[in-house]
Amino acid sequence: MRKNRLRLAGAVAAFVVAAGLGAGSPAQASDRPASERQASEQEASDRQAGDRQPTLADLAQRHGRYFGSATDNPELTDGPYVALLGSEFDQITPGNGMKWYATEPEQGVFDFSQGDEVVNLARANRQKVRGHTLVWHSQLPEWLTAREWTAPELRAVLKKHIQTEVRHYRGKVFAWDVVNEAFNEDGTYRETVFYKTLGPGYIADALRWAHQADPRVKLYLNDYNIEGIGPKSDAYHRLAKELKAQRVPLHGIGFQAHLALQYGYPTTLEDNLRRFSRLGLDTALTEVDVRMQLPATEEKLAQQAQWYRDLTEACLAVRRCVGVTLWDYTDKYSWIPAFFPGEGAALPWDEQLLPKPAYFALREALGGR
Ligand code: G3I
Numbered sequence: 001m002r003k004n005r006l007r008l009a010g011a012v013a014a015f016v017v018a019a020g021l022g023a024g025s026p027a028q029a030s031d032r033p034a035s036e037r038q039a040s041e042q043e044a045s046d047r048q049a050g051d052r053q054p055t056l057a058d059l060a061q062r063h064g065r066y067f068g069s070a071t072d073n074p075e076l077t078d079g080p081y082v083a084l085l086g087s088e089f090d091q092i093t094p095g096n097g098m099k100w101y102a103t104e105p106e107q108g109v110f111d112f113s114q115g116d117e118v119v120n121l122a123r124a125n126r127q128k129v130r131g132h133t134l135v136w137h138s139q140l141p142e143w144l145t146a147r148e149w150t151a152p153e154l155r156a157v158l159k160k161h162i163q164t165e166v167r168h169y170r171g172k173v174f175a176w177d178v179v180n181e182a183f184n185e186d187g188t189y190r191e192t193v194f195y196k197t198l199g200p201g202y203i204a205d206a207l208r209w210a211h212q213a214d215p216r217v218k219l220y221l222n223d224y225n226i227e228g229i230g231p232k233s234d235a236y237h238r239l240a241k242e243l244k245a246q247r248v249p250l251h252g253i254g255f256q257a258h259l260a261l262q263y264g265y266p267t268t269l270e271d272n273l274r275r276f277s278r279l280g281l282d283t284a285l286t287e288v289d290v291r292m293q294l295p296a297t298e299e300k301l302a303q304q305a306q307w308y309r310d311l312t313e314a315c316l317a318v319r320r321c322v323g324v325t326l327w328d329y330t331d332k333y334s335w336i337p338a339f340f341p342g343e344g345a346a347l348p349w350d351e352q353l354l355p356k357p358a359y360f361a362l363r364e365a366l367g368g369r
Helices: 002-018 026-031 034-048 056-061 073-077 079-088 113-124 151-168 193-198 202-213 231-245 269-277 298-317 357-365
Strands: 066-071 091-094 128-135 175-180 218-223 252-255 258-260 282-293 321-326
Touching: 056 066, 056 357, 066 079, 066 128, 073 079, 073 113, 079 113, 091 113, 091 321, 113 128, 128 151, 128 202, 128 282, 151 193, 151 202, 175 202, 193 202, 202 218, 202 231, 218 231, 218 282, 231 269, 252 269, 269 282, 269 298, 282 298, 298 321, 298 357
Parallel strands: 066 091, 066 321, 091 128, 128 175, 175 218, 218 252, 252 282, 258 282, 282 321
Antiparallel strands: none
């Protein structure tokens, strides 16, 4: 109990500092362990010297990486949430606003208002934006899913969607998740409308069309459950090798990293990232969260913190792993409880926007205090 109180006091003080909200909580200083006390004395002297505590983004930049978060349009009315999103991260990904259902709600009628809102916020905060996502079997508009298409029809629809969206965001996003979740767990192609109608070549076509529309933007394939070496990540490795051999413009692989304590940590993550680097590709951890069965206990939160530390260290250890993105940063806006009933607490900040042990583990992994 006492330990819990101390942990919370430390977390609140660090949050106040991290959020740039002013002095820490000196009243509790003598209760805290020596290491925390030292860090907070250093922070206090940094503040006196006019310095602010480095953010996760600052720390990541020292390694030539970015540290980002997803966000979603409805959340942008939450002032304290937006403040932390703008101060702690140097990269954001729109969680839904650039998906097909949002951007082409009627055939040939484009609406970029939600994505633009995120891009404008990012610009104001000097953050880079990852475009997410052009081709995915989920969150498609009804006009697309409600009818049958011939191959030539669907090719034209796909090409127009990709090129209109990529052109719209040219120079505004640094990377695109071009094709999302193309494989099944066993490494076979997912039988999406695109695969069934166009065959596996739709992936190379999508990459080529995106490249024509913005020759500078980095083009990624992105998926979940490919963090460790196994049939699904092997499928990506095989495909990436083929695409590179055919000079298809593929620049990176996104590892979503939606992890769950009950399924174990993907211990081959670092080796896996490295084998993609060896193909001449960038890698990124694009949608990180670490969920658990509720209630969250001190032990589970400590294990979660360790996983956040491990995955960040894995990225830092591999030269071409360019950055880490949380799939939103606070439990307040996590997608997990709605999709996995009974699970949650997956992110480094809690529902009150207070940092959890995972936040401090991230700082340490990035070389901060
Ligand atoms: O827009 C409607 C709104 O009108 C309605 O009132 C509300 C009521 O439920 O639903 C809203 O749609 C929701 C949408 O998010 C926008 O908030 C959908 O129900 C909900 O299913 C949808 O969830 C998104 C999910 O993708 C869909 O698969 C999550 O927010 C989003 O975080 C999640 O992100 C995906 C990545 O794109 C790809 N990788 C996996 C990741 C997690 O599923």
